[in-house]
Amino acid sequence: MANLKDLAQHLGLSQATVSRALNDYPTINAETKKKVLEAANLLNYRPNSSARRLATGKAGAFGLVLPVTDNLLTDPHFVDFLGGFTEALAAEDLDVVLTASDNPQTYKRYAESGKVDGLVLSNPKIDDIRVQILSEMQFPFVVHGRTSGPAQYAFYDIDNHGAFLTATRHLLDLGHRRIALLNGTTDAMFARSRFEGYRDALAAHDIKVDSALVFNAQMTEEQGYTHTRILCAHDQRPTAILCSSALMTLGVSRRLREEKLQMGRDISVISHDDGLSSLKTENFSVPLSVTRAPIREAGTEIAGMLISRINGTAISDLQHVRKAELILRASTSTAPV
Amino acid sequence: MANLKDLAQHLGLSQATVSRALNDYPTINAETKKKVLEAANLLNYRPNSSARRLATGKAGAFGLVLPVTDNLLTDPHFVDFLGGFTEALAAEDLDVVLTASDNPQTYKRYAESGKVDGLVLSNPKIDDIRVQILSEMQFPFVVHGRTSGPAQYAFYDIDNHGAFLTATRHLLDLGHRRIALLNGTTDAMFARSRFEGYRDALAAHDIKVDSALVFNAQMTEEQGYTHTRILCAHDQRPTAILCSSALMTLGVSRRLREEKLQMGRDISVISHDDGLSSLKTENFSVPLSVTRAPIREAGTEIAGMLISRINGTAISDLQHVRKAELILRASTSTAPV
DNA sequence: CTGTGTATTGAAAGCGCTTTCAAGAATTGG
DNA sequence: CCAATTCTTGAAAGCGCTTTCAATACACAG
Numbered sequence: 001m002a003n004l005k006d007l008a009q010h011l012g013l014s015q016a017t018v019s020r021a022l023n024d025y026p027t028i029n030a031e032t033k034k035k036v037l038e039a040a041n042l043l044n045y046r047p048n049s050s051a052r053r054l055a056t057g058k059a060g061a062f063g064l065v066l067p068v069t070d071n072l073l074t075d076p077h078f079v080d081f082l083g084g085f086t087e088a089l090a091a092e093d094l095d096v097v098l099t100a101s102d103n104p105q106t107y108k109r110y111a112e113s114g115k116v117d118g119l120v121l122s123n124p125k126i127d128d129i130r131v132q133i134l135s136e137m138q139f140p141f142v143v144h145g146r147t148s149g150p151a152q153y154a155f156y157d158i159d160n161h162g163a164f165l166t167a168t169r170h171l172l173d174l175g176h177r178r179i180a181l182l183n184g185t186t187d188a189m190f191a192r193s194r195f196e197g198y199r200d201a202l203a204a205h206d207i208k209v210d211s212a213l214v215f216n217a218q219m220t221e222e223q224g225y226t227h228t229r230i231l232c233a234h235d236q237r238p239t240a241i242l243c244s245s246a247l248m249t250l251g252v253s254r255r256l257r258e259e260k261l262q263m264g265r266d267i268s269v270i271s272h273d274d275g276l277s278s279l280k281t282e283n284f285s286v287p288l289s290v291t292r293a294p295i296r297e298a299g300t301e302i303a304g305m306l307i308s309r310i311n312g313t314a315i316s317d318l319q320h321v322r323k324a325e326l327i328l329r330a331s332t333s334t335a336p337v
Numbered sequence: 338m339a340n341l342k343d344l345a346q347h348l349g350l351s352q353a354t355v356s357r358a359l360n361d362y363p364t365i366n367a368e369t370k371k372k373v374l375e376a377a378n379l380l381n382y383r384p385n386s387s388a389r390r391l392a393t394g395k396a397g398a399f400g401l402v403l404p405v406t407d408n409l410l411t412d413p414h415f416v417d418f419l420g421g422f423t424e425a426l427a428a429e430d431l432d433v434v435l436t437a438s439d440n441p442q443t444y445k446r447y448a449e450s451g452k453v454d455g456l457v458l459s460n461p462k463i464d465d466i467r468v469q470i471l472s473e474m475q476f477p478f479v480v481h482g483r484t485s486g487p488a489q490y491a492f493y494d495i496d497n498h499g500a501f502l503t504a505t506r507h508l509l510d511l512g513h514r515r516i517a518l519l520n521g522t523t524d525a526m527f528a529r530s531r532f533e534g535y536r537d538a539l540a541a542h543d544i545k546v547d548s549a550l551v552f553n554a555q556m557t558e559e560q561g562y563t564h565t566r567i568l569c570a571h572d573q574r575p576t577a578i579l580c581s582s583a584l585m586t587l588g589v590s591r592r593l594r595e596e597k598l599q600m601g602r603d604i605s606v607i608s609h610d611d612g613l614s615s616l617k618t619e620n621f622s623v624p625l626s627v628t629r630a631p632i633r634e635a636g637t638e639i640a641g642m643l644i645s646r647i648n649g650t651a652i653s654d655l656q657h658v659r660k661a662e663l664i665l666r667a668s669t670s671t672a673p674v
Numbered sequence: 675c676t677g678t679g680t681a682t683t684g685a686a687a688g689c690g691c692t693t694t695c696a697a698g699a700a701t702t703g704g
Numbered sequence: 705c706c707a708a709t710t711c712t713t714g715a716a717a718g719c720g721c722t723t724t725c726a727a728t729a730c731a732c733a734g
Contacts, residue, residue: 001449003719003720003721004720004721004722005720005721013683013684014683014684014685015684015685015720015721015722016683016684016685016686016722016723016724017682017683017684019721019722019723020682020683020722020723023722027681027682027683028681028682028683029681029682029683032682032683044449046446046449046450046451047450047720047721048391048450048451048719048720048721049450049451049452049721050387050390050391050396050451050452050719050720050721051391051689051719051720051721051722052720052721052722053387053390053689053721054385054387054388054391054689054690054691054719054720054721054722055688055689055720055721055722055723056689056721056722056723057689059387061434066419066420066423066424068424075416075615076413076416076615078416079412079413079415079416079419082403082416082419082435083403083437086403086435086436086437087403087405087437089436089437090436090437090438095434095435095436095452096434096435096436097398097432097433097434097435098419098423098432098433098434098435099423099426099427099432099433100420100423100424100426100427101427109383112338112381112383113383113384113385113386114383114385114386114387114690115386115387115432218615219615220614220615220616220617221587221615221616221620222617222620225620225622247615247616250558250587253591254590254591254622257594258622277557278412278413278555278557278558278584279557279558279584280557280559283558283559283562285562285591285595340689340690340691341690341691341692342690342691350713350714351713351714351715352690352691352692352714352715353692353693353694353713353714353715353716354712354713354714356691356692356693357692357693357712357713360692364711364712364713365711365712365713366711366712366713369712369713384690384691385689385690385691386691387689387690387691388689388690388691388692388719389690389691389692390691390719391689391690391691391692391718391719391720391721392690392691392692392693392718392719393691393692393693393719394719451720
């Protein structure tokens with residue numbers, strides 16, 4: 001493998017000049033530059049990234065730490081996010097580096113190791129301590145979602161509250177009064193926001209949340225199935241179900257069929273739709289009404305925000321809330337009388 | 338941020354000694370070492386990884402490049418693999434670095450950049466050119482799956498041929514003669530192997546492959562649905578279906594219900610099961626008979642193999658084929674007469 | 675012809691760490 | 705008590721790059 005020294009020697013130039021030619025410095029003779037590029041190509045030169053990093057102090061990579069015990073690792077949503085994120089960064093010649101840990105201190109160590117120029121913080125918890133740690137360090141990071149703490153931080157989130165407020169309100173407008181909510185686990189901030197949207201919409205109609213109709217669980221197919229079974233076993237089963245994920249709704253749908261309930265006629269369902277390419281809500285047997293916000297887009301956006309952040313954009317300019325659209329299809333209709 | 342120099346100065350020792358203490362060199366005084374570790378802790382010292390990498394020539398990371406257009410990015414299987422892989426490496430203090438690209442040359446550039454000590458090659462195609470490129474470079478890599486080319490390379494794969502041979506044979510033993518195969522796309526090596534297992538089992542019963550019963554598609558829920566619809570529209574619909582993925586089988590199952598066919602009674606189904614935690618085949622409405630091989634395990638294993646590889650283990654000792662188990666549950670039964 | 679300005683290049687000092695080589699201190703055996 | 709070992713440490717080179725600072729060459733105006 002040729003290094004800069006070899007290349008410089010081969011060209012009869014100094015390393016400095018070669019380096020400048022390679023890095024588009026303005027003060028370089030056009031012809032010299034051309035020669036350098038040719039020679040670099042010829043000798044198949046690749047700058048050593050460790051050396052470059054050491055010299056510049058930039059890592060050229062952003063980090064992401066995967067929770068070990070948590071469901072991130074098994075969450076089909078995550079791969080879509082990661083796809084958008086990685087692709088957007090690759091376009092700028094930046095890498096993403098992954099590690100796995102449940103220890104919040106790992107974030108600190110990571111930030112301090114110089115391995116990455118910034119971090120993305122996934123799946124924030126209510127009052128997430130990682131946000132606090134990174135804020136104190138003044139290390140650049142962007143949260144995918146939001147937390148409830150007092151710290152000011154950059155984030156990209158969808159309007160979970162608004163989405164579920166609107167969805168619930170729509171069901172109420174259709175005459176539904178017993179509306180169930182199948183939500184993510186209680187520690188997740190997004191689950192809380194969605195719950196609050198749901199609660200607030202109900203409150204506007206003077207309806208109190210019936211805790212028998214609200215479930216928190218991992219958003220898997222099975223959990224959708226199981227909780228729908230429980231819901232249908234109620235004396236007064238709900239006439240509508242709000243569900244936090246399309247995968248979970250698959251399970252809801254499976255159980256409803258077993259219950260001989262037709263979605264959109266006997267019972268209304270609105271699902272949240274993260275726009276997963278392997279699970280299209282428009283192609284369900286009964287096309288689903290959804291609140292939609294593609295998670296892949298979050299990956300792309302956050303990549304851009306992270307880049308802005310390390311280039312000096314203020315935190316206050318990096319707090320994006322993306323509205324989810326309510327898309328009405330066949331799974332919702334007026335409440336049976 | 339304290340660096341080695343600061344730390345050495347603070348201790349009144351040379352950088353060399355401090356470095357040795359920190360890196361568990363044998364030739365260091367026990368007491369000195371203790372002091373150094375204490376001071377490091379006190380000053381919150383973190384070695385700069387770029388510097389360390391430059392000095393050692395090791396990156397402390399393994400790479401993975403995500404195809405952009407391909408389905409890897411949207412494949413729920415992939416996240417399970419990645420989880421196992423990342424976790425196993427994190428335990429050894431190694432990172433995984435991700436990038437996205439469809440250009441095989443990216444692998445080359447990556448390998449040469451010094452960013453990673455080795456690569457894993459996912460989703461190999463039939464006669465995959467990436468295998469050839471990396472082999473020629475003598476760069477350490479492990480393939481997740483196999484390819485058909487002549488190159489000798491390290492790989493971890495499941496016995497796709499055997500799994501589908503066994504599954505098909507089992508269906509034949511149950512009296513099925515019209516057996517459909519819903520498989521992955523034709524360019525994927527695993528899809529070919531599974532097809533061949535299927536074909537070989539049929540051949541042993543003097544049955545020719547009926548091309549109307551074999552489909553290649555993305556392994557999504559929808560595709561499972563769509564192709565099952567097509568299959569059921571046949572004059573002579575198949576009495577059994579083999580399916581390459583649990584997610585796809587979800588779609589199969591959805592369509593069968595619409596066709597009023599009960600799985601395991603009217604029609605038998607065997608699915609491949611990658612052991613995804615978000616989709617358990619034992620909890621399907623009709624518990625699925627499956628060929629099972631957890632994909633997460635592949636991630637863990639490959640991490641270990643990569644480490645072995647860079648430590649000098651011969652390629653010939655790093656070619657693992659993992660048997661899949663055939664697990665019989667309620668979705669299979671004797672063919673209707 | 676001198677002085678000023680501009681364009682281009684080179685020498686060399688790092689970036690923060692590891693590691694070789696050599697030296698000093700401490701220990702042991704005779 | 706001296707020579708031979710064994711421990712333990714330090715000086716310094718080097719990993720491959722970037723970047724500052726200075727130097728050179730050349731053009732041009734006065």
